Amino acid sequence: MTPNREDYLKLILELGGDQTKINNKQIVSGLVVSAASVSEMITKLVKENLVEHTPYQGVQLTTAGLEKASALVRRHRLWEVFLVEHLNYTWNEVHDDAEVLEHVTSEILANRLDEYLEHPKYCPHGGMIPQLNQLVHEKKREKLSEYPVGTKVRIARVIDERELLDYLVDIDIGINEEYTITDIAAYEGPITLKNQDKTVQVSYKAADTIFVDKL
Ligand SMILES: [Zn+2]
Incomplete structure (x- = not known):
């Protein structure tokens, strides 16, 4: 459409x-x-x-x-x-x-x-x-892509776009979940997030449309 x-x-x-x-x-x-x-x-x-x-x-x-x-x-x-x-x-x-x-x-x-x-x-x-x-x-927030390794974040808001949301469901990330950024790959590569339950890798493109609260 x-x-x-x-x-x-x-x-x-x-x-x-x-x-x-x-x-x-x-x-x-x-x-x-x-x-x-x-x-x-x-x-x-x-x-x-x-x-x-x-x-x-x-x-x-x-x-x-x-x-x-x-x-x-x-x-x-x-x-x-x-x-x-x-x-x-x-x-x-x-x-x-x-x-x-x-x-x-x-x-x-x-x-x-x-x-x-x-x-x-x-x-x-x-x-x-x-x-x-x-x-x-x-609320004014930075994007996930803007924080360095070691930052603790809560997923606060994502852009309402079907492909992005399908992707987030695929990699199993939800709103209000809390993570620590443990790795950021070079050249706009994936960002690794970790908490007690899981480790997920978010593409740079997606991380650029996810707004987070810094904890
Ligand atoms: Zn919505």
């Missing part, structure tokens, strides 16, 4: 585009699209005043863009919680259905869902669920 403008806005927000500039390379890897299609979409979003583009630095959401992305993210993440908690979806399975549901969810339905779920604060991927008309500002 070709990502649409909503997918771009949500990803830019997930990458921290409410506060900082996000470069095209990050968007390319987050959406698994070509650099050319990213440039094309950015041009459209700039015209619609949803993002501001600074050459060589990247894009940042405008207030209008942030409002739109926050409303989408609210619906998307409420459905994710519902699917995981009540229909036994796993965290890598929820994305596609949440994606469809968010587009057919009225404000009243989103509010009722929020009440029914008892106002969850986070989605299964660790993302913030905003209240009605609240803007999303994720």
Whole structure:
């Protein structure tokens, strides 16, 4: 499925585009699209005043863009919680259905869902669920790829992207798990994480989309 403008806005927000500039390379890897299609979409979003583009630095959401992305993210993440908690979806399975549901969810339905779920604060991927008309500002965190060997970390949030989530399920990493970084291979090679239960190797690319709390 070709990502649409909503997918771009949500990803830019997930990458921290409410506060900082996000470069095209990050968007390319987050959406698994070509650099050319990213440039094309950015041009459209700039015209619609949803993002501001600074050459060589990247894009940042405008207030209008942030409002739109926050409303989408609210619906998307409420459905994710519902699917995981009540229909036994796993965290890598929820994305596609949440994606469809968010587009057919009225404000009243989103509010009722929020009440029914008892106002969850986070989605299964660790993302913030905003209240009605609240803007999303994720807690500022560094990525796993940014810490040196020896650091103790908790997996706090991951980008909501199907291939990444499938990969994390494959290597058996979950949200809120705690690890020590025991090795970082040269040339953007894999990062080794260890705790009492297991040792896992995370590719550099994945580590670049995993946000962690330093313990
Ligand atoms: Zn999520």
